[in-house]
Amino acid sequence: MGKPAAPTTTWPIPDGSLEALKWVGLVLMTGDHVNKYVLQDASPTFYALGRMVMPLFGFVLMANLARPGAYQAGMHLRVMRRLAVFALMATPAFVGLVGWWPLNILATLGLATAIVWLLERGGRVARLAASIAFLIGGALVEFWWPALLCCLGAWGFARRPGGVSMLLWALATASLAIVNGNLAALAALPLILGARHVDIPLRRCRWIFYAYYPAHLSLIALVMGPA
Numbered sequence: 001m002g003k004p005a006a007p008t009t010t011w012p013i014p015d016g017s018l019e020a021l022k023w024v025g026l027v028l029m030t031g032d033h034v035n036k037y038v039l040q041d042a043s044p045t046f047y048a049l050g051r052m053v054m055p056l057f058g059f060v061l062m063a064n065l066a067r068p069g070a071y072q073a074g075m076h077l078r079v080m081r082r083l084a085v086f087a088l089m090a091t092p093a094f095v096g097l098v099g100w101w102p103l104n105i106l107a108t109l110g111l112a113t114a115i116v117w118l119l120e121r122g123g124r125v126a127r128l129a130a131s132i133a134f135l136i137g138g139a140l141v142e143f144w145w146p147a148l149l150c151c152l153g154a155w156g157f158a159r160r161p162g163g164v165s166m167l168l169w170a171l172a173t174a175s176l177a178i179v180n181g182n183l184a185a186l187a188a189l190p191l192i193l194g195a196r197h198v199d200i201p202l203r204r205c206r207w208i209f210y211a212y213y214p215a216h217l218s219l220i221a222l223v224m225g226p227a
Contacts, residue, residue, distance in 0.1 A: 010066055010068060010159060010161070011063070011066075011157060011161040011196070013063065013195060013196045014195075014196075014198075014200065016200040016201050016202040017200045018060055018064075018195070019202040019205070020195065021059070021060050021191070021192060021195055022056070022057070022060050022209055024056060024191070025053050025056035025057045026209065026212060028049050028050055028052055028053050029050065029057075032046055032053060033050075033220060037097055038220065038223065048182065049184070051180045051184035051185045052184065052187050052188040054105065054108075054143055054147055054150065054176065054185065055185050055189070055192075056188050056191070056192070057109065058109065058147070058150050058154050059154040061112070061113065061151070062112070062154040062158055063154070063158045064079075065079070065113065065116055065155060066155055066159045071117070071120040076114075076116065076117035079110075080110050080113050080114055080117070083106050083107070083110035083210075084110055085210075086210045086211065086214055087106035087107045089214040090104050090106060090213050090214035090218075091104065092218075093218040093220070093221040094217055096221045097217065097220065097221055101140070102140055102141050102142045102143075102144065103142060104141075105142045105143070106213060107140075107141045108142050108143055108147045108151075109151070111140075112147070112148050112151035112152065112155075114133055115137075115148065115152065116151075116152070116155055118133065143176065143179050144179065145175075146172070146178055146179055147176065149175050150169075150175070152172065153165075153171070153172030153173065154169055154172075156168060156169065169189075170186065170189060173186055174186055
């Protein structure tokens with residue numbers, strides 16, 4: 001079988017606003033990690049705000065992968081390589097703070113990208129491989145299968161926006177409550193939907209976001225010292 005037909009429409013959002021969502025996610029992630037590792041989850045507010053991080057980063061990644069021509073331009077493979085490199089860089093600090101299992105969030109995003117890449121390839125073998133990657137890989141990465149569902153829901157909505165895809169994305173995001181213990185992740189959705197209507201003049205800073213994750217974890221691990 002050939003590749004599936006490319007989507008004729010994608011959900012429009014200004015590039016600057018998409019970039020702003022990444023900065024919001026970065027700030028919330030930093031606060032969440034300081035609260036979790038340094039303050040031992042002393043602040044319920046920072047914990048709740050931190051539940052928005054995974055849906056925000058997941059949506060930004062999937063919105064970029066859903067751009068027309070992204071698959072043909074090899075974007076998925078480039079993103080997977082970058083995520084793999086920086087996930088490995090973050091591993092020593094992450095293992096010191098969390099342990100060897102699960103793998104860190106960059107591995108989660110890399111796995112979601114790989115699944116989308118396989119689905120974009122089309123064909124029975126690729127779909128089977130995507131299913132296996134979801135089932136097995138979901139047991140290994142941070143936030144597990146709900147995070148993968150959240151990313152795939154965002155990808156589906158970004159490719160073909162509509163009432164059904166919006167509902168599926170919302171349900172996938174709500175499934176993070178299994179991990180989080182609350183539905184705070186859903187607060188990311190109105191923020192994302194609202195960003196569509198605001199054109200924020202921000203330049204793209206791709207490498208900052210890749211490098212910041214291992215850098216800030218390493219700093220926190222250094223501050224915490226040996227267990």
